[in-house]
Amino acid sequence: MGYKVMGITAGRKNSNSEFLLKEALIACEEAGAEVTFINLRDFKILDCIGCTSCTKAMSEGRYAGCVLDDKDDKKKIMDVMLAQDAVIFSVPTYDLMPCSAYLSFAQRSLSYETAFLETIGAIEHKDRIAGLISVGGSTRAWQSMALEGLQATMFTTDMKVVDMMLATRVPGNAQALLDDEIVARAHKMGENIMKACATPPEERGWLGEEDMGWCPNCHSNALVLGEKQWDGLHYKVECQVCGAGGNLEPDGKGGWKFVIQEDGLLKDRTTIEGRAKHLEEIGVTQGGFFANPENFAIVNEKKKRYTQKQFKGID
Numbered sequence: 001m002g003y004k005v006m007g008i009t010a011g012r013k014n015s016n017s018e019f020l021l022k023e024a025l026i027a028c029e030e031a032g033a034e035v036t037f038i039n040l041r042d043f044k045i046l047d048c049i050g051c052t053s054c055t056k057a058m059s060e061g062r063y064a065g066c067v068l069d070d071k072d073d074k075k076k077i078m079d080v081m082l083a084q085d086a087v088i089f090s091v092p093t094y095d096l097m098p099c100s101a102y103l104s105f106a107q108r109s110l111s112y113e114t115a116f117l118e119t120i121g122a123i124e125h126k127d128r129i130a131g132l133i134s135v136g137g138s139t140r141a142w143q144s145m146a147l148e149g150l151q152a153t154m155f156t157t158d159m160k161v162v163d164m165m166l167a168t169r170v171p172g173n174a175q176a177l178l179d180d181e182i183v184a185r186a187h188k189m190g191e192n193i194m195k196a197c198a199t200p201p202e203e204r205g206w207l208g209e210e211d212m213g214w215c216p217n218c219h220s221n222a223l224v225l226g227e228k229q230w231d232g233l234h235y236k237v238e239c240q241v242c243g244a245g246g247n248l249e250p251d252g253k254g255g256w257k258f259v260i261q262e263d264g265l266l267k268d269r270t271t272i273e274g275r276a277k278h279l280e281e282i283g284v285t286q287g288g289f290f291a292n293p294e295n296f297a298i299v300n301e302k303k304k305r306y307t308q309k310q311f312k313g314i315d
């Protein structure tokens with residue numbers, strides 16, 4: 001049987017994100033994939049309420065699901081999504097970043113932490129592949145956190161991003177169809193996804209433009225000045241998405257390049273091992289808070305200042 005590929009969009013009906021996604025999926029179908037397509041706008045997705053009952057259960061080795069599981073369509077979608085070999089996400093850019101319809105969906109994935117679900121046998125291990133499409137009215141300048149925002153939502157479900165594309169300067173409804181290059185690039189994404197599916201997981205690598213972005217590790221275009229981390233680690237410059245650490249160096253062509261230092265991938269968020277470092281941090285920071293009963297007494301006393309204070313609201 002062919003590979004299973006799913007397309008998830010959050011764009012307007014019959015417009016840019018939907019059509020570019022369909023173009024990519026057509027390439028997958030041509031290569032024999034079994035394709036599923038959904039637009040999140042057709043589903044009810046509630047926001048994560050931050051109760052953390054899912055992660056509290058995980059820390060005790062239990063699977064509790066999400067308290068909202070039977071209140072909306074998230075679980076129905078995840079049951080299908082997690083059974084795929086690859087997923088292509090195609091999302092409009094609103095205010096420089098992925099639109100909220102997508103982010104609401106993605107930020108409900110904490111209870112589907114795949115590394116945990118696989119460990120307890122709730123789901124089978126799959127080396128999942130992802131392709132990302134961001135669609136906006138402007139150039140990279142006004143889509144500065146679009147692909148990067150999508151990338152950041154891939155970690156929880158352990159999706160390996162093998163290709164990304166930015167569809168620029170297509171503000172109008174279905175305007176992307178005027179640009180043959182953009183449409184061809186979307187088709188190429190589908191081909192790349194199929195190529196990745198046919199490659200053994202340990203050999204899968206980046207299939208997008210080789211020089212895309214600053215970061216040679218995740219190809220994001222977003223770097224930040226590093227600051228001292230919880231454990232004292234301090235990189236001069238960090239990739240905002242994967243957390244790679246290093247510095248800028250002359251590229252020999254009059255420009256600059258981001259060079260990852262020797263221990264710069266210690267906390268690489270695109271890997272399970274790298275993310276485990278963050279679990280250590282949570283253990284120390286959150287675990288430390290819960291472990292000391294004195295903390296509750298102090299917080300309970302101090303919070304009266306705020307719980308008792310009321311301001312005018314809006315009726």
Ligand SMILES: Cc1cc2nc3c(=O)[nH]c(=O)nc-3n(C[C@H](O)[C@H](O)[C@H](O)COP(=O)(O)O)c2cc1C
Nearest residue numbers: 011012015016017092093094095096136137138171
């Ligand atoms: C609320 C809102 C905010 C937007 N913000 C941006 C933006 O920051 N950058 C950009 O390039 N386009 C922005 N756009 C334009 C959309 O990304 C663009 O219309 C895109 O084609 C929508 O994709 P769709 O046709 O698949 O819905 C914005 C559109 C809306 C409605």
